[in-house]
Amino acid sequence: MTDLNTLKARGIIAQKQEGYFALRFLSNAGYFTAEEMMNLTEVARKYGNGELGLTSRLTLEIPYIKAEQLEEVLAFCEEKNLKIGGGGTSVRAILTCKGTVCKHGLADTNRITRAMDKQFFGRLLPGKFKISVLGCPNSYGKAQGNDLAFLAVREVKLDEEACIHCKKCVKVCPDGAFEIGESTLALRDEKCSRCGKCMPVCPVDALRSDNIEFLVFLGGRLGRKARLATPCKCKIQAEEINAVTEKVLAFYSEHAGSKERFAEVIERIGLETVEQAIFG
Template identity: 40%
Template sequence: MISKDEISRLKGEGILAQKQEGYFSIRILSRAGNFTAKQLNDLAQLSQKYGNGYLGVTTRLAIEIPWIKYEDIENLKADLKEAKLAHGGTGKKVRPLVACKGTVCQHGTYDTQKLCSKLHDKYFGYNLPSKTKITLVGCPNNCAKANTNDIGIVGQVYVKFNEDKCKNCGLCTKPCRQKSVKIVDKTLVWDKDECVNCGKCAQVCPFGAMEVDKQGMAIYLGGRMGRGYRFGDKLNNLYQEEEIVELVQDILDTYKELGNPEERICKVIDRIGFDAFEKALMDKKCINE
């Protein structure tokens, strides 16, 4: 019989007890959701050697090898180290970071993979009052549901409309899935409240009537899923890619200062109010600058 303390220790390393006595799943970390072809080959071989010959993909873009016998764990860890593969991803800390494929997706407004890799290298495993999830998406399609994470980063393109330049041709209405730009009585009408800041209208306008005003990232704080979902609250400012790494540090420091043990960011915000959290964050950001 494996002791509870031993099971807890292994869980802290990303080695999770299965409900089948004596068997474990080991969680191998990706880097921004990516593995090399060689790494996948190595994982396939390890799953044959130690497991039942298959792999599972987690919602945080890690890979798990299940059906590992307890007595094989140390040998598997050594083989993973030799293959330069890391395991982990549990506990009161920053969990595996997730990014959409905005780097190669035609809708992506910034290099999600590059930025996620930077954040992974700096913050993965960072100790906090409770688990903290960070997700990056490249556009308002929000494929990876960034606003249901503790920290969500969403690519945004703010546009401005110059009526004097508009020819009312309707070209910009075709890529607008929100129908925030439309022709009414042969005149183009832009509904700012319906716009989600994808910037598609500015890409196709040949007359400069729809132009990019600002481009950057919206930051959502306090989202979560699971037992009681919550959508994150959006910070007032739009941020540039070069600001994000330091901004995330300020967010985590603010959370550590304001949060109680076991309290996720959403619970801190619910307790003190989002305005108070944002003010504390902005005060810290000003001091650090």
Template identity: 25%
Template sequence: MKDSMACFNQIGYIEEKRIDRFAVNIHFPCGVVTSDQLEFIAEVARQFGEGTVRITLKQGIEITGIPANELQAAHRELARGGLTIAPAGRYIDAIVSCCGAQNCCNGLMPTQPLADRILKKWQQVELPNRITIAIAGCPNACTAPLLADIGVIGVAMPEPRGMPRGHSPTERFECPEGAISYSNGEAVWKQDLCTYCGQCIDFCDLGGWKLAKKGFAVYLGGQLGRHPRLGTKAAEFLSEDETAALINRALDAYRQGANPGEKFADFIQKFGIEKLK
């Protein structure tokens, strides 16, 4: 029985607390799922499980309560529908992504192309331990990238043009971070307070701010769990190509240099981010 359970867990089935019951976690890159897929999953849940599903923290869908003797049949049915069971073992656990500049009003950078690019290269590559990657299209960071092994955030740097004289204070952009002040009709930018959210660039039509540059900021070594820590900024204002290259270097170094079972956050702290730049 233990051998059977080990085999089930290796495939990606999750043993539940109840005897002889398992859950199946279906992976959706960037959390994007079609209405047809939702209907198909509902039918599989009714046929092989208890008719219920659970939305996971990593943008997957988990079908619960599947008896052990129905797992293979459920697996075949999911494969017939083109659905992928989230891998077990030492692989990329998930790439959690917001909708980014494609759909979100706050989004500064497109997120899904980068996520697809990373998955295509690394999804089937075994690593020393599981890896979580989180991508956010803006500094609101709704996917919690600072707490992921690898976190990516879209950022935009403003460039002050100077506030045209004669405009009333109600027309001036009030920065929520206090990074902008006004003196004698001129805008003053405090870069150390700026989060690079880009809101001042989009504000009204006064022309007081323009885009200097934008791109991705990359953070390495964050983690949740019993000993959470924030990731360390490795670089910022990178293009998609530069971001993918940095992530590839980090994962290559981890795959080749970490001990089996060593967490990415522990390895990066020991290895040193400077070596990846």
């Protein structure tokens, strides 16, 4: 049998129970079709213990596959076009949120993630590399825990001349970003998370936005040696995401040691140096 590390890289993960494996199945930006779910259920019932487990990266694992049945299971999965993978020193399954359908979503996260998945998933690197694409500031915490993350924000501007000082925006703002005077209202950029929740409640369209941008987070990592990433100074457009990702992966490949995470590279080299290399 192929060695366990090679199997793990293929999404075939040895359990602590000797002679058993868990298979990791890849979703399409967090979604499985109804037909795929029926076929996955058949795998779990016929070859596993009847259970299907969800992972934090929107994949699905079926445990208790016997070693002697692996070839038969893999043949069934190939026949049904079920994709297995997401391990080893490579780009892991790209994480996203429900921004495409969520009322708070500022971007079509499914479309962006699926395009990225085709270009980057499984690319071999010095260590594992986790990427996420997130649709609004509600997912700020998720962005901070990935090697590379893109988070959509709305550029909000207040037309103070048009404002009638009804203060409806003040009531819905989760950041306390509005400063109230006796007859004035001001928007403080340094407090604004750019979620855009204030815009729909303004009765005179004094709050405007012409642009959806993406914050870029570098070098986040969870686990024993956690490092929470903060946004880079530079914001980018949706069409720049893949190009920036290519630059980040190239930098990481050039500077990382074996199994060294991107967070460690940044701590060793310095965030300012890394940002300069990527954004110029």
